[in-house]
Amino acid sequence: MKAMPVGDSALLVEVASGEEAQAVHAELMRRRAEGLLTVREIVPAARTILLDGLDDPARLASELIASEVSPAPPRTGEVIELPVRYDGPDLADIAALWAVPEREVARIHAATEFRVAFCGFAPGFGYLTGLPARYDVPRRATPRTAVHAGAVGLAGPYTGVYPRSSPGGWQLIGTTDAVLWDHARVPAALLSPGTRVRFVPVADV
Numbered sequence: 479m480k481a482m483p484v485g486d487s488a489l490l491v492e493v494a495s496g497e498e499a500q501a502v503h504a505e506l507m508r509r510r511a512e513g514l515l516t517v518r519e520i521v522p523a524a525r526t527i528l529l530d531g532l533d534d535p536a537r538l539a540s541e542l543i544a545s546e547v548s549p550a551p552p553r554t555g556e557v558i559e560l561p562v563r564y565d566g567p568d569l570a571d572i573a574a575l576w577a578v579p580e581r582e583v584a585r586i587h588a589a590t591e592f593r594v595a596f597c598g599f600a601p602g603f604g605y606l607t608g609l610p611a612r613y614d615v616p617r618r619a620t621p622r623t624a625v626h627a628g629a630v631g632l633a634g635p636y637t638g639v640y641p642r643s644s645p646g647g648w649q650l651i652g653t654t655d656a657v658l659w660d661h662a663r664v665p666a667a668l669l670s671p672g673t674r675v676r677f678v679p680v681a682d683v
Contacts, residue, residue, distance in 0.1 A: 479491065479492070479493050479498075479502075479542060479543055479547075480492040480493075480543075481538070481539035481542050481543055482539075483535050483536070483539070484528070484530075484535075486535075487530065487531055487532050487533070487535065488528065488529060488530040488531070488532065488535060489528070489529045489532060489535040489538060489539055490526055490527075490528050490529075491526060491527045491528075491529070491539075491542060492525060492526050493525055493526070494525065495525065496524055496525060496595055496607060496635065497549070497550070498525070498547070499522055499523070499524065499525050499526065499527060499595070499596075500522070500550045500593070500595055500607075501547050501548065501549050501550040502527055502542070502547050503520065503522040503527050503550075503596075503671060503672070504550040504551060504672065505547050505548070506520050506527065506529065507520060507672070515538075516531075516532075516533060517529050517530070517531050517532055518530050518531025519531060521596075522595065522596040522671050523596050523598065524595070524596065524605070555674065556674070557591070557674045557675065557676055558668065558669065558673055558674065558675050558676070559675075559676050559677075559678050560630075560639065560654045560656045560675060560676070560677050560678065561654055561655060561656065561677075561678050561679075561680045562588070562630055562652040562653065562654045562677045562678065562679060562680065563652055563653050563654075563679070563680055563681075564580075564583070564584035564587070564588075564651060564652040564679060565652060565653055566629065566630065566631070566649075566650035566651035566652045566653065567650055568618070568631075568649040568650045568651060569583060569584075569650075569651045569652070571649060572615060572632065572649055572651055575615055576613060583651060584651075584652075584679060586609075586613065587609070587637070587651065587652075587677060588676070588677050588678065588679050590608045590609055590676075590677075591608055591674060591675070591676055592606035592607065592608035592609075592637060592674070592675040592676065592677075593606065593607055593608055593672065593673070593674060593675070594606055594669045594670060594671050594672060594673040594675065595607045595636070595671065596671050597667065597669065597670065597671060599638075600640070600641055600642060600644060600659075601641060601642075601659045601666070601667065602641035602642075602658035602659025602666070602667045602668065602669065603638055603639070603640065603641055603658070604638065604639070604658075604667075604669035604670075604671075604673070604675075605636045605638055606636060606637040606638060606669075606675055607635055607636060607637075608637070609632075609635065609637065611635065613632075614634055614635050615632050615633065615634070615649050616633075616634075616649075617633045617634070617647040617648060617649070618647045618648070618649060620647075621645055621646060621647030622645065622646055622647070623645050624643055624644070624645060625640050625643065625644060625645065625646035625648070625650065626640070626643055626653075627640055627641060627642045627643050628640065628653050628654045628655060628656070629646075629648075629650050629652075629653060630650065630651055630652040630653060630654055630677070631646065631648030631649055631650045631651065632648060632649045632651060633647070633648040633649065637677075639654055639656070639658055640658075641657075641658035641659040642659070652677070654677075656668065
């Protein structure tokens with residue numbers, strides 16, 4: 479683990495893997511909830527966690543480097559269910575990569591409970607983990623110039639849902655009508671780091 483100062487009141491913690499980042503994030507959230515850590519923002523990413531608004535970043539850095547962080551505990555609380563039609567244009571390619579029929583891709587994906595590791599790319603976009611490593615897939619060699627809102631995609635170890643139309647290189651396996659970002663909603667983002675997520679297959683109408 480590395481802990482690097484960012485300005486006078488922030489700290490960037492870097493770890494070796496996504497699993498470690500989730501564990502450190504969970505530990506920091508626990509400390510804040512229990513009143514053991516005063517911080518304005520805790521922002522996880524793939525292998526880093528940014529803490530902003532610290533009174534003494536150097537002291538926290540020393541504590542974190544000297545401590546052993548346990549794996550992230552099982553997430554409790556509400557599971558966000560996203561209805562999905564497994565109709566994506568890359569479904570056949572994913573089935574070939576996984577060496578299974580297309581319907582088995584849908585079954586495997588829908589049987590997985592995901593966890594939002596971090597958010598980014600676009601407002602409301604969550605990077606979801608949960609699929610075993612053997613199902614990691616590469617991004618498309620040629621990104622699409624436009625991916626429609628609600629597209630469910632895979633890239634590397636992640637599943638994601640495009641909250642709005644944008645360019646993208648993820649492998650698209652399905653579509654959801656769930657609204658991932660709504661500025662009139664509180665909070666605006668449906669998904670946040672640590673949220674449990676399941677995809678529920680629905681039939682085309």
